[in-house]
Amino acid sequence: MSQAYGYAAQESNTPLAPFSFERREPGPHDVVVEIEFCGVCHSDIHQARNEWKNSKYPMVPGHEIVGKVSAIGAEVTKFKVGDAAAVGVIVDSCRECENCKAHDEQYCLKGAVETYNGKEYDGTPTYGGYSNVIVTNEYFVHTISPKLDPAAVAPLLCAGITTYSPLRHWGVKAGQKVGVVGLGGLGHLGLKFAHSFGAHVVQFTTSLSKAEDAKRLGADEVVNSKDEAQMAKHKGTFDFILDTVSASHDLNAYLGLLKRNGTMCLVGIPEEPAPVAAFSLLANRRSLAGSGIGGMRETQEMLDYCAEHNIVSDIEIISMDQINEAYERVVKADVKYRFVIDMKTLKK
Ligand code: NAP
Ligand code: ZN
Ligand code: ZN
Numbered sequence: 199m200s201q202a203y204g205y206a207a208q209e210s211n212t213p214l215a216p217f218s219f220e221r222r223e224p225g226p227h228d229v230v231v232e233i234e235f236c237g238v239c240h241s242d243i244h245q246a247r248n249e250w251k252n253s254k255y256p257m258v259p260g261h262e263i264v265g266k267v268s269a270i271g272a273e274v275t276k277f278k279v280g281d282a283a284a285v286g287v288i289v290d291s292c293r294e295c296e297n298c299k300a301h302d303e304q305y306c307l308k309g310a311v312e313t314y315n316g317k318e319y320d321g322t323p324t325y326g327g328y329s330n331v332i333v334t335n336e337y338f339v340h341t342i343s344p345k346l347d348p349a350a351v352a353p354l355l356c357a358g359i360t361t362y363s364p365l366r367h368w369g370v371k372a373g374q375k376v377g378v379v380g381l382g383g384l385g386h387l388g389l390k391f392a393h394s395f396g397a398h399v400v401q402f403t404t405s406l407s408k409a410e411d412a413k414r415l416g417a418d419e420v421v422n423s424k425d426e427a428q429m430a431k432h433k434g435t436f437d438f439i440l441d442t443v444s445a446s447h448d449l450n451a452y453l454g455l456l457k458r459n460g461t462m463c464l465v466g467i468p469e470e471p472a473p474v475a476a477f478s479l480l481a482n483r484r485s486l487a488g489s490g491i492g493g494m495r496e497t498q499e500m501l502d503y504c505a506e507h508n509i510v511s512d513i514e515i516i517s518m519d520q521i522n523e524a525y526e527r528v529v530k531a532d533v534k535y536r537f538v539i540d541m542k543t544l545k546k
Contacts, residue, residue, distance in 0.1 A: 203546055204329025205518055206256040210248035213522040217256055219325055221333045229339045230269040231283045236327035237262025237353040238537040239383060240444045243525050245315050249469040254315055260327030261287040261313040262355040264348045276336045282348060284340045285332055286355035287491045289313050289324060301493040330544055340498050343505030350510035353383055353536040354501060356491065361388035361440060362500040363492035364463045365395060368438050372396030377439035379452060381408045384442035384465060386535035389415050390509050405531055434482060442466045453478035461485040511536045517543035
């Protein structure tokens with residue numbers, strides 16, 4: 199075991215504070231990553247505050263991790279010491295079940311091991327990226343291009359893959375009209391990807407101050423989702439809508455915007471379940487779907503796509519001790535568009 203340090207929530211209602219813990223010694227297939235940057239995902243806040251009612255404490259959040267390899271196990275082939283490396287939302291899966299074999303490790307039938315607020319298969323609790331170092335099986339560690347700013351790459355590990363994967367799965371392409379609901383960390387990357395795939399993209403927002411940014415980020419149109427007249431203009435016209443909203447909102451209002459055979463995919467995970475009217479779905483034979491992060495192969499594909507197309511997150515860098523303030527701002531939808539912790543600011 200080696201000593202690691204980071205920031206943890208001790209309970210659902212206490213601020214994050216310095217915390218020391220142990221990381222395992224690297225096994226033959228493990229990579230030790232010295233963490234340089236970690237993105238702040240809204241899921242970190244939902245879990246630190248036990249909003250999904252599944253939190254285990256102490257919790258070191260963080261699953262948008264970028265850093266440098268400082269040591270490798272004897273059988274590691276993908277990395278050498280000094281390489282840039284990235285870790286996302288899961289750190290293990292059985293790799294034998296039907297879903298793992300289909301490269302959907304996030305849906306592992308044995309249960310994928312989450313980077314934090316989870317348990318390794320041997321029962322050890324997992325601790326995330328608001329820390330100095332992480333030890334992870336190389337299968338769950340990704341390579342990143344030196345062409346991109348590593349701090350701005352970090353959010354791709356969750357926000358990036360979570361939006362890329364459903365846009366790919368539902369085949370978003372040129373000639374289609376696609377909506378992105380919510381312009382936060384996930385939303386702004388969903389917008390960049392949908393635009394990059396050639397779709398006509400409409401950004402829905404409750405924050406009018408973000409309208410100019412939405413255009414710059416690739417939106418062809420911006421809709422104030424609180425304005426019923428603006429919403430009504432788009433009735434029955436969308437091929438696909440990606441809903442990234444983190445809080446309760448009316449799904450029926452968006453389902454009504456789908457055209458025949460259109461799909462709305464939920465990636466946002468509000469604390470409370472949302473009512474759906476059958477009429478919202480049966481008209482136009484609409485589908486309501488969901489999607490969770492992405493598999494390891496697709497995550498690497500997304501990172502390579504971003505390097506090729508120069509796509510990264512818009513970020514605001516914070517120091518580790520600004521984390522609690524950053525959480526408050528994320529909850530108020532006041533982030534443009536992802537906070538990323540500079541781990542150099544984490545003191546032992
Ligand atoms: P975020 O940066 O806080 O963005 C969420 C956006 O939702 C806000 O910027 C805001 O956009 C909109 N919003 C917030 N409160 C709202 C309300 N009351 N009514 C309407 N719109 C509201 O969060 P994020 O990190 O992108 O994460 C978004 C959600 O996805 C979270 O629930 C997170 O847990 C979930 N998530 C899911 C997965 C997955 O695998 N499915 C992975 C990562 C995250 P506007 O200001 O534009 O209105
Ligand atoms: Zn996340
Ligand atoms: Zn599996």
